[in-house]
Every structure is written in C-alpha cells, then in structure tokens.
Amino acid sequence: xxxxxxxTLSGSFQTSPTFFLNPVNGxxxxxxxxxxxxxxxxxxxxxxxxxxxxxxxxxxxxxxGAISRTTGMPEISRYNLHRVIDIYASVEGRDLGAAGNxxxxxxxxxxxxxxRGSQIFVRGQLDxxxxxxxxxxxxxxxxxxxxxxxxxxxxQSWLDPFIIIxxxxxxxxxxxxxxxxxxxxxxxxxxxxxIMCMGIATxxxxxxxxxxxxxxxxxxxxxxxxxxxxxxxxxxxxxxALAMMIGMVPMAMGYGEGGEQxxxxxxxxxxxxxxxxxxxxxxxxxxxxxxxxxxRRSGASPVRSTHDxxxxxxxxxx
Numbered sequence: 001x002x003x004x005x006x007x008t009l010s011g012s013f014q015t016s017p018t019f020f021l022n023p024v025n026g027x028x029x030x031x032x033x034x035x036x037x038x039x040x041x042x043x044x045x046x047x048x049x050x051x052x053x054x055x056x057x058x059x060x061x062x063x064x065g066a067i068s069r070t071t072g073m074p075e076i077s078r079y080n081l082h083r084v085i086d087i088y089a090s091v092e093g094r095d096l097g098a099a100g101n102x103x104x105x106x107x108x109x110x111x112x113x114x115x116r117g118s119q120i121f122v123r124g125q126l127d128x129x130x131x132x133x134x135x136x137x138x139x140x141x142x143x144x145x146x147x148x149x150x151x152x153x154x155x156q157s158w159l160d161p162f163i164i165i166x167x168x169x170x171x172x173x174x175x176x177x178x179x180x181x182x183x184x185x186x187x188x189x190x191x192x193x194x195i196m197c198m199g200i201a202t203x204x205x206x207x208x209x210x211x212x213x214x215x216x217x218x219x220x221x222x223x224x225x226x227x228x229x230x231x232x233x234x235x236x237x238x239x240x241a242l243a244m245m246i247g248m249v250p251m252a253m254g255y256g257e258g259g260e261q262x263x264x265x266x267x268x269x270x271x272x273x274x275x276x277x278x279x280x281x282x283x284x285x286x287x288x289x290x291x292x293x294x295x296r297r298s299g300a301s302p303v304r305s306t307h308d309x310x311x312x313x314x315x316x317x318x
Contacts, residue, residue, distance in 0.1 A: 043067060079121070095185040100126035129188075136191035143195050144168060147202050159295075160213065163287050164205040170279035171201045171272040178271020182252075184264050193268030200244055200269075201276035204237045205284050212288050222292035226285035234281060241277040245270045 019028045040046055047062025061067070077084050091099045100122070107120055114120060144165065151161035175194050179186065212229035216222060252266030253259070 043069075079123075096125060096129055097185070100129070132188050133186075133191070136188060136195070140191065140195050140198070143198055147198065151202075151206070155213075159291060160209055160288075163284060163291060164202060164209050166287050167201050167205045167276050167279040167284050168198060170283065171197050171276035174275025175268045175272040178267055178274070179264065182267050184267050187264045189262055190264035190268045193265035194272060196265075197269050197272030197276065200240070200273060201280065204240055204277065204280045207236055208233045208280055208284050209288060212285065216292060220296075222296060223289045225292075226289035229288070230281055230285040237277060237280055241273045245273050 020031050021028055035049065040049075046067060047060060049061040051059055051061055051064070073085075077086050089099075089103065103126070104122055107122055111120060148161050148165055151164055152158055155161055172194070175190070175197065178184075179190060184190065208229045211233055212225045215225035215228045219225070248266040248269045250266075251259070251262050252270055254263035
C-alpha cells in the first residue's frame with residue numbers, strides 16, 4: 001500500500017527498473033513514475049487516488065488517511081551530514097571580499113543567539129576565494145624563495161642573489177599601486193600576474209648583477225662596476241620589460257567577451273615590471289656598489305675571475 005502511494009504521488013526509487021536502455025543509441029534514461037499533474041487539481045482528486053492492498057482489495061486514499069494543508073521546506077540540504085538551512089546572498093556594486101567581510105561580522109555578532117547545538121557557517125564563493133588567495137600568496141612566497149636558492153646555486157654566493165632579489169619589493173609595490181590606480185580589485189588573476197612578474201624582474205636583475213660581477217673582477221672598483229653595469233645593460237633590460245608590458249596591454253584593457261576576467265593579470269604584470277625595471281637599473285646597482293664596497297673595506301675576499309659570470313663553478317660560497 002505504501003509503495004503504491006509513493007509511486008502515485010511523487011515517484012519512487014522503489015520502482016524497478018529505474019532506467020530505460022534505448023536499443024537504438026545504447027543510452028540509459030532514468031525512469032520516474034508518478035501521477036500526471038493535470039489529474040490532481042484539488043484535495044478531492046488527491047483523496048480519490050486508488051491504492052491496492054496486499055490482499056488484492058482496492059481502496060482510495062481518502063478512506064485510509066487524513067489529508068491536510070500545511071507548510072514545510074521545499075528541499076532539505078545537508079552539510080557534513082547535518083541538516084542545514086541555506087541563506088543565499090549575491091554581490092552587486094561591491095567586490096566579493098568586502099561584502100564577505102561585512103557578512104562575517106554580522107554572523108559573528110549573532111552566533112551567541114543561536115540555539116544550543118546549532119552552528120552557522122559562511123560558505124560558497126567567499127570560502128573558495130579565501131582558499132585560492134591563501135594558496136596563491138603561499139605560492140608567491142615559495143616562488144621568491146626558490147628563485148633565491150636557485151641563484152645561490154648558480155652564483156655560488158649568498159650575497160649576490162640577495163642583491164638580485166632586492167628589486168622584487170619594488171615589483172610588489174608597483175603591482176599594488178597599478179591595481180589601485182586602475183581601480184582593480186585584488187583577484188586570483190592578479191596574484192597569478194604577480195607570480196609571473198617575479199620571474200621577469202629577477203631575470204633582468206641577473207643581467208645587471210652578472211655584468212657588474214664581471215666588471216668588478218676586471219678592475220676591483222664596486223662603484224665603477226655598478227655604473228658600468230647599469231649603463232651597459234640599460235638597453236637589454238628596457239627591451240625585455242617593454243616587450244612584456246606591450247604584450248600585456250590588450251589583456252589589461254579587458255577588450256572582448258570575458259576580457260575583464262583576465263584584465264587584472266595584465267595590469268599586475270605591467271605595474272610590477274614598471275617599478276621593477278626602474279629598481280633594476282638604479283636601485284640594484286646602488287645596492288651592489290654599497291654591499292661590495294663594505295666587503296672591500298672589511299677585507300673580505302674579492303670576487304674571483306670566471307669566464308662565465310652566470311656559471312661560476314669554481315667560486316666558493318661567501
């Protein structure tokens with residue numbers, strides 16, 4: 001009896017089979033059995049639904065049960081096996097992070113009013129965004145460390161790699177300033193562009209420091225070596241940075257369908273390279289001159305001569 005009622009009213013997983021195999025295309029189609037909606041127009045039609053007993057006698061639903069109108073949840077959701085009530089909210093005219101912070105403040109203020117055994121969580125895109133941000137920020141830090149240790153192995157020195165990555169804070173500053181001036185919110189594409197910018201800024205700094213090391217080996221004057229490195233490597237550094245920035249202009253403009261999603265990536269790269277290039281040509285040579293000048297006055301061993309400044313395999317680690 002119960003089975004007939006379930007099948008008639010809303011369909012049931014108890015029907016067998018629950019699928020239909022189309023012999024023409026071999027595709028399975030789910031099968032749900034239920035009474036046609038146009039036949040159930042009022043309570044009386046519902047009471048007249050025929051049901052069959054195990055003894056074979058027919059009866060109608062109105063004779064075996066009481067039917068009344070009430071209210072209830074249209075659907076039941078679960079989270080970690082617990083029943084939940086979902087409250088949906090969308091963002092309009094604001095970024096997701098700022099709106100999410102306001103929602104979390106409201107949630108924290110009302111947690112103490114919850115009944116015993118009840119909990120409240122903020123889920124959805126805000127949770128996904130925070131997880132993505134945490135992973136990308138951690139990836140940015142790991143990328144900087146890996147770059148530093150890779151240059152240490154390549155240069156066989158702890159000091160010169162530090163001079164090279166001294167341009168990276170300027171790159172991060174440029175990213176923040178350019179996003180602020182262009183009124184672009186921090187996003188996953190912007191963080192991806194920041195990671196890209198770290199590698200290009202480091203490559204340009206390597207050009208300057210490697211040449212400065214070579215000139216320091218020749219005449220032993222840190223200041224003159226830094227000036228020569230900045231002057232000689234000016235054109236290669238500018239060409240490398242300009243090529244990347246000009247290539248990112250169409251993406252930064254956000255033209256085309258869906259272009260606004262990748263625009264923060266291009267803007268982050270342009271802003272970061274703009275400041276990193278200035279730091280590479282002026283700040284990095286100054287740091288090189290200052291650091292090696294202090295080493296020279298303190299009596300530390302000078303940089304040994306190598307044929308390839310990018311692969312000084314015979315130089316000891318300082």
